[in-house]
Amino acid sequence: MVAPPRLDVVVLGLSLSSSWGNGHATTYRSLLRAFAERGHRVSFLEREVPWYRTHRDLAHAGYCDLRLYPDVLALEAYREPVHVADAVIVGSYVPDGVEVARWVQATARGAKVFYDIDTPVTLAKLARNDHEYLSPAVIPGFDLYLSFTGGPTLEHLVRHYGARTAKALYCSVDADRYRPGTAEPSYDFGYLGTYSEDRQPTLERLLIEPARRLPDRRFIVAGPLYPDTIVWPDNVERVDHVAPADHPAFYGSCRFTLNVTRADMIKAGYSPSVRLFEAAACATPIISDDWDGLESFLARGEEILIATGADDVVRLLTTVPEAERRRIGSAARAKVLAAHTARHRARELERHLLDVRHEVPVRMVPA
Numbered sequence: 001m002v003a004p005p006r007l008d009v010v011v012l013g014l015s016l017s018s019s020w021g022n023g024h025a026t027t028y029r030s031l032l033r034a035f036a037e038r039g040h041r042v043s044f045l046e047r048e049v050p051w052y053r054t055h056r057d058l059a060h061a062g063y064c065d066l067r068l069y070p071d072v073l074a075l076e077a078y079r080e081p082v083h084v085a086d087a088v089i090v091g092s093y094v095p096d097g098v099e100v101a102r103w104v105q106a107t108a109r110g111a112k113v114f115y116d117i118d119t120p121v122t123l124a125k126l127a128r129n130d131h132e133y134l135s136p137a138v139i140p141g142f143d144l145y146l147s148f149t150g151g152p153t154l155e156h157l158v159r160h161y162g163a164r165t166a167k168a169l170y171c172s173v174d175a176d177r178y179r180p181g182t183a184e185p186s187y188d189f190g191y192l193g194t195y196s197e198d199r200q201p202t203l204e205r206l207l208i209e210p211a212r213r214l215p216d217r218r219f220i221v222a223g224p225l226y227p228d229t230i231v232w233p234d235n236v237e238r239v240d241h242v243a244p245a246d247h248p249a250f251y252g253s254c255r256f257t258l259n260v261t262r263a264d265m266i267k268a269g270y271s272p273s274v275r276l277f278e279a280a281a282c283a284t285p286i287i288s289d290d291w292d293g294l295e296s297f298l299a300r301g302e303e304i305l306i307a308t309g310a311d312d313v314v315r316l317l318t319t320v321p322e323a324e325r326r327r328i329g330s331a332a333r334a335k336v337l338a339a340h341t342a343r344h345r346a347r348e349l350e351r352h353l354l355d356v357r358h359e360v361p362v363r364m365v366p367a
Contacts, residue, residue, distance in 0.1 A: 123264070195223060
């Protein structure tokens with residue numbers, strides 16, 4: 001078998017250096033580490049912003065060259081590496097993203113790629129003419145649109161917004177770091193996620209209300225930005241932030257964990273979250289809201305449990321036998337290890353980039 005050519009890739013993403021308040025850093029870290037393991041060269045350009053500067057949990061990445069820049073004008077210092085790269089990837093939610101996209105499209109001679117880690121949110125923004133980080137005008141200027149959402153959304157990107165090619169590149173998990181622990185769980189039910197206004201009603205319905213009904217059970221919610229106005233039951237422990245290195249221990253501390261999907265992602269379907277795969281890799285059984293396409297990733301009732309309201313959660317927490325709980329967690333872990341690790345995604349990314357190389361000149365990195 002002939003080894004694939006080595007690629008020189010530049011990524012301009014929201015954050016690699018800080019996982020505080022965002023899921024992008026976890027995604028980029030695992031994906032780019034696995035991509036570099038395949039022999040490719042990666043540089044990551046990150047906008048320096050105050051809220052990540054004060055919550056930085058990665059100073060140096062051994063698998064890529066991480067550089068911080070203060071504003072769009074400062075990107076001129078990286079004109080040459082961007083110009084000669086085999087592929088340049090611009091991520092969603094990059095500050096001044098439209099301006100960054102235009103600069104990349106005018107500068108790069110290799111494949112120009114948009115990586116949307118927030119596709120349903122992006123499309124909802126575009127529908128209301130909110131061009132915070134992407135506009136319809138720049139979409140056709142990318143050779144490839146990679147999306148965290150699959151299904152019908154991919155065809156919509158092509159037909160409605162003129163994307164040249166749209167492919168799914170779902171989130172994934174670093175299987176070397178996310179694995180079951182050995183300690184017994186200390187919480188009955190836990191949730192790990194940054195506060196989001198549109199997720200909060202589901203959190204209220206599927207965790208806070210069950211906690212009120214089960215005062216003798218222990219619950220935990222971890223994540224930043226929750227407002228002080230939320231009234232937490234006494235049996236719900238709050239943790240402001242859990243660093244990625246501690247995520248496996250968090251999942252291992254819970255008998256079950258909650259997956260909450262944002263409204264835009266439920267509407268689009270086919271939008272698994274990073275936390276979904278992380279929890280599954282740790283063999284922690286997941287109780288989730290429901291959405292189209294879920295069965296493409298985990299089988300309902302066999303590898304993941306579905307709840308529509310507090311009654312469902314109370315029933316699951318109080319009636320699922322321990323042996324069944326462990327079986328569900330193990331089944332989910334097996335599925336994720338077979339199809340949804342960072343190494344799987346790195347191979348997919350490599351294939352997608354090589355597929356578009358016939359459309360643009362690609363310079364291979366010397367061995």
